[in-house]
Amino acid sequence: MGAALLGLSMSAVSLSLLADGSQRPVGEYGGRSVTPTEIRVLDASVPAIVRIDRTTLAASALLLSSADAPVDPYGFAEPGDGTFWVLGGRGRFVYRFSAATGELVETRTLADPGQGIATLWDRVGIVAVRIQPGERLLLRLENGAFVPFSPLLSRPAPEITARLIRNLLRSGSGTSNEIPLWYTAGPARVFLLGRQGRTRSIPVPTFATPPRSSAQDPEPEAVLTYPVRDAFLREDGLWILSNQEGNRTPLESGASRARHAVLLRTGRPNRVVPLDREGRALLDADPRGLVVLFADGVVSRVALP
C-alpha cells in the first residue's frame, strides 16, 4: 500500500485551472471513462490518464510510463483488475499500466490489430482492424483470448481505402445495460450494444449534408459524411456530439465541426445545445448540462439553455 501511494505521488501531476476557471488538461484526446467521482481521459500525447473531479473539474495526471512504442489514441479499458488497458504501436499491442503507479505491467501482441479498445462492462473489448467485408468487428476478452462478441460486421466497399474508412467503428460512454457504438463514416445512426452482444440501431440527428455527387467524383467515400463525434448514454437519454456540419468533410478548408450536442429522449423532442467552438468529446452529462472537452483542450461545463 505504501509503495503504491509512493508511486502515485511520483507519477501524478496536478494541473492548474485557467484564469476563467476552466481546465486545459488534455493534449491528444484518446478516450474517457466515468466513475462515480471522476472523469478519466487518456491523453496520448504525454501519455497520461487525466483524472478530473466530476464536481470541481480539478484535474491531475497519472503518467503512463515504460511502453516501448507510442500509445494510440484509440480509447482505453478498465476491466477492474487494477490496470488501464491501452493500445499501442498503431494497434499492434495492448499495454497494461498499473492504475496505482502508471507503470507498464504487461505487453500483449494482438493477433488482430485494434482500432479501438473499451470497457465492455467488466471485460475488455477491442474493435479490430478489418479489410475484408463480413468480418466481426467487435471482440471481447474471454479466458485470455479475444473472441467475436457482437454481430456487427465489417462493411463492403469497392476498394481498400474506402473499406478502411467505412469500417472505422467507435464507442462512447454507456450505462449498465447498453453502450453506444457508431461508424465514423456513413449514415447518422448509433448502435446500442447490449450485455449479450446484440445491438439495436437508432437514427440520430445530423448536421452534415452529403456533398453533391458528380460523374467526375464517383468514389463512394466522396459522398460519405461523418455525422457523429461522440455519444454519451444515460438512463434518461442519449447525448450525441455532432461531427461534420454542413457539406464540407472534417479536413476540408472551411469545414465546421462538432458545434452541437443533442439529447435524444424517447417520446420527447430532441434538445439541441449549440457549442461556441469545436467540441472534441462529451466527458460527463447530468440533468443540468454537460462537461465538454473542446478541440482546444479546454474542459468546461456547458449548461442546458
Next chain:
Amino acid sequence: MNLVRLASPRFLASGLALASGLAVAAPLHANNCIQSYAECLVRAADLQTWWQRSAAGIDCYLDTVACVRRAYA
C-alpha cells in the same frame, strides 16, 4: 483478417495502383492519408525479401488506419 496476404508482392503491386489512383479520385480531405499510403507501399515494395515487404505492407495499412482515424474521429 489476413494482413499478410495484403502485403504480398501481388498486393503491393495492386495496392500501389489503387492508392495512386485514389490519390486522384478520392476527395481532397482523404488525399493526405492515401498519398502517404501510396508512398509507404512504394518504399515497402523496394525491400529485399517477401517477409520484409509483408511486414512493411502491414505497417503501411496500420499507419493509414491511424491517419484516417485521427482525421475523422
